[in-house]
Amino acid sequence: MSDRRVAVVTGAGTGMGAACAQALAASGLAVVLAGRREEKLNETAAAIRAAHDDAVLEVRPTDVGDPAECEGLVADAVARLGRVDVAVTAAATFEPKHILEMSAEDWDSCLDIDLRGSMLVAAAAARAMRDGGEGGRIVLFSSINGRVSEPETAHYSAAKAAVMSLARSMAVDLAGTGIAVNAIAPGWVDTPMIAEFVAEATEEDLGRVNPLRRLGRSEELANFVVYLANEAPEFLTGSSLFMDGGQTAIAPVP
Ligand SMILES: NC(=O)c1ccc[n+]([C@@H]2O[C@H](COP(=O)([O-])OP(=O)(O)OC[C@H]3O[C@@H](n4cnc5c(N)ncnc54)[C@H](O)[C@@H]3O)[C@@H](O)[C@H]2O)c1
Known part of the structure; x- marks a missing residue:
């Protein structure tokens, strides 16, 4: 087995997934960049290579809404790089829809990608980690919407709440294998996912989002993911870890 630890990152073309891929590569891991849009994955890979010419990267276009592609992603990672030690599931879709307009298709397409896709990639990665015998670390991207809702997010919020539950259940099933799972x-983090909302908001509106009065930066989240991937003890497992500038800590006041 190769000495270099291997991370699989979904949603690696943009936003926090891209930042995680970059930060994990900077920390010395080989990284498989997965996501739906190959050109975005190539852009992330080029940016990483420009900063780290010894980076070991694989670009692997993947639609996590397709179960076979989730399996294939991890199988290819093992075939190409020999092992999987870390999985980060950042791929998600966010298409706001009022509950009175919500169709079965809206609901399913969100849950298929944001919840089932996370589970399928994480479970396939866990099987590869178990086979490798050296444990591993899995980080699932949930959201504050797993605990608090926002308008027109019933499907997304349900998926993100279930991702927190998935971290707990995986942690329980995988206890004793050396694999830790957290969400x-x-x-609110400044990424393409919320760009439309940010563009429509005033400075004052954005200042009200959290007590720190600013959006999170992808790098802040990514550095924490690197800690979870490389240094966090096995004893940290089954948790949902909020990084939100205090957004869920504060109650509105007049
Ligand atoms: N930006 C925020 O404020 C915020 C807040 C809470 C949680 N999140 C979560 O953080 C994670 C990263 O999102 P982001 O903010 O970086 O947004 P983003 O839109 O930049 O990243 C999401 C990525 O997932 C990819 N993707 C979408 N559908 C896919 C599919 N079917 N298969 C594979 N890839 C797919 C997209 O192409 C995109 O690159 C997501 O899970 C999101 O729900 C974001």
């Missing part, structure tokens, strides 16, 4: 729950 990370970001507040």
Whole structure:
């Protein structure tokens, strides 16, 4: 087995997934960059290579809404790089829809990608980690919407709450294997996912989002994911870890 630890990162083309891929590569891991849009994955890979010419990267276009592709992603990672030590599931879709307009298709397409896709990639990675015999670390991207809702997010919030539950259940099933599983729950972070909302908001509106009065930066989240991937003890497992500038800590006041 190769000495270099291997991370599989979904949603690696943009936003926090891209930042995680970059930070994990900077920390010395080989990284498999997975996501739906190959050109975005190539852009992330080029940026990483420009900063780290010894980076070991594989670009692997993957639609996590397709179960066979989730399996294939991990199988390819093992075939190409020999092992899987870390999985980060950042791929998600966020298409706001009022509950009165919500169709079965809206619900299913969100849950298939944001919940089932996370489970399928994480479970396939866990099987590869078990086969490798050296444990591993899995970080699932949830959201503050797993605990608190926002308008028109019934499907997304349900998926993100279930991702927190998935971290607990995986931690229980995998106890004793050396594989730790946690969910990370970001507040509003400046990425393409919320760009439309940010563009429509005033400075004052954005200042009200959390007590720190600013959006999170992808790098802040990514550095924490690197800690979870490389240094966090096995004893830290089954948790949902909020990084939200205090957004879920504060109650509105007049
Ligand atoms: N930005 C925020 O404020 C915020 C807050 C809380 C949680 N999150 C979560 O953080 C994670 C990263 O999101 P982001 O903010 O970086 O947004 P983003 O839109 O930049 O990243 C999501 C990525 O997932 C990819 N993706 C979408 N559908 C896919 C599919 N079917 N298969 C594979 N890839 C797919 C997209 O192409 C995109 O690159 C997501 O899970 C999101 O729900 C974001």
